[in-house]
Amino acid sequence: MTDSAHTEAMDPKPAEVDDLCRLFLSSLPVSGVSVAVMTASGVRMTLCSSGVIAARIDELQFELGEGPQSSVVRSGQIVMIPDVASGGHDDWPVLGAALGELAVGAIFCVPIQMGAVTVGVATLYSDRPLTLDHHQQATALAIASAIAGGAVQQAMVSAIDEVAVESAAAPVLRREVHQATGIVLVQLDTTATVAYARLQAYAFANGITVLTVARDVVAGSLSFEETPS
Template identity: 55%
Template sequence: MNDNKNDFGVAEPPDLCSPFIDDLGVTGVSIAVFGPRGGQTTICSSDAVAARIDELQFDLGEGPQWATLKTGVPTLVPDVSTGTHDSWPIFAASIGSLHVGALFSFPLLMGAVTVGAVGLYRRTAGALSPQHIEIAVTLASALTDVAVRHAIAGAGIEGAGESMLTPAMRREVHQATGMILVQLDTTATIAYSRLQAHAFANGRTVQDIARDVVSRHLSFKSLPE
């Protein structure tokens, strides 16, 4: 049992990322859990590149992680430099500066429901062996319960700790979406799309724009259509 707790009284999750690196020989890992309304909690990211890959997919709403969430099966991209990436063209273009050679995503499953994803990357291109795929599936299955428990615990703590490597539930993004919804008298889906579009057009993250909206430094009511 993990008795370590953060400043908010929530037990810190065990090191869930390391086994994937140790057993699969990948460069980095991120693990994210998704709520029924699309809210994301990133449980851990092993390094800054893994965190950025996770953040880009959250910001853009596309990438291997989203494909895995939709299908419930692993998404394997052994060489990101090849293929058309029709399902995630903006994400593929956005990771060009990260020097990522391969990406893999494995589902976190609770019964038949996909509740999250484990994202893996390698600096160099190369496929996972059938044995490594089997190990990744086993590791993902073993950590699902603890990942979900920590996501639920963290979501209930207002202002829970957040860092580049372990971003908490994006509360500001959801709060900003609600504020934009009111400002534009529109739906939550359109409000979030406007948030994404504004972030992309200005070369900033959705999190940054959301923070400006919540702090009332930015109002979408005053922006041009």
Template identity: 40%
Template sequence: MSSSDCGVEDVALCAKFLDALPVTGAAVSVFGGAVPETVVCATDELAARLDELQFDLGEGPRWEAVRTRIPVLEPRVREGEHPLWPVFFSALLDTEVEALYDFPLTLGALDVGIVELYSTTSGALDRTDRAKALVLANQTAWNLLDRLLRVKESTASATITEASPLSRREIHQATGMVLVQMNVTPTDALLLLRGHAFAHGKTVRTIAGDVVARRLQFTPETE
């Protein structure tokens, strides 16, 4: 998969990382919970190949980033040993890649996907670039979650009738609690509730009940 295989919106999703950061290529994948993994976009063939290799092998920095939920930055990836992903590292040596930067796409407790960046020039991202990457990753996570939910709702509109006035009041209450916990707008708080329900195969009403009963709490990611 390359940029020619992506839609206009998908191409823009990946291209903004190249526009803002000193990297050569980017790929974005979405997954998590009930969502099957899908490559949303890749700026070039090598970016797509790096994603495919790691998916096929079940190892690599992208899986490390997903597991730990923190960025994995390899500014000089050809140097040193990589015991967590030896097979991928061996394959990497046959490419022009000199640096890898993987950023997990997370929203509170939700794992949305992964952004995989590579460069054919070695070197660390400076503090400003890391901050830019984190902002872009957060924006990408919200974008993907919104798109996933729109697709889900377009194929399951009948579930709207499940909600009663009582459950709506509980959802509104839970939305208020989440917006305080996450310091987001009411719209984004509701989106988080809906995304959590979607990812875990539950109804929004059930998730709202858990929030109101304080069995579930949304907390912002801290560095």
């Protein structure tokens, strides 16, 4: 059985895998992936899963309140467990046991960042022990960076409450957000699209509205100039 056939048998994928997941699957020797975003206020949203096992790994971390996802959100660093069966996960023993029952050999959690803000985590797994070399780690981080804007956009579209608030005062919001976008554009020496995406990422990661972020930028109490990119 080929690697691809073995992977498919372990975690059958839907006919159409979300673009946010597809890049990881096509570029890395993993069996499955899920992409989730989370905010400082505790809001969590799974945007895609490549199959049932990937989805269950994501669900377990949320249900149990433990796992490498939380470490990634706190640290902004990639977390790799190349051999789940060997132990070494004292911080999440229940999840470790559950992963063993799912026949998960290795798991990798990759931060999805926009600038210094960690807006989500891509959780990759292999059905056998696996080590990602430096090139593969760099590839995973590059893909996570590439999908960050799309992940935030997708999450923001689903944030119905925020959309409703913004709709109530659309003219004022547009004016203030446009002004803030212009300020961030100058601070980062970038495009308006990237500047607005940074406003969105900061808002989502901190559990506040884009309008609140825009007002802070305009007032001068928040600057993206000193935020590492």
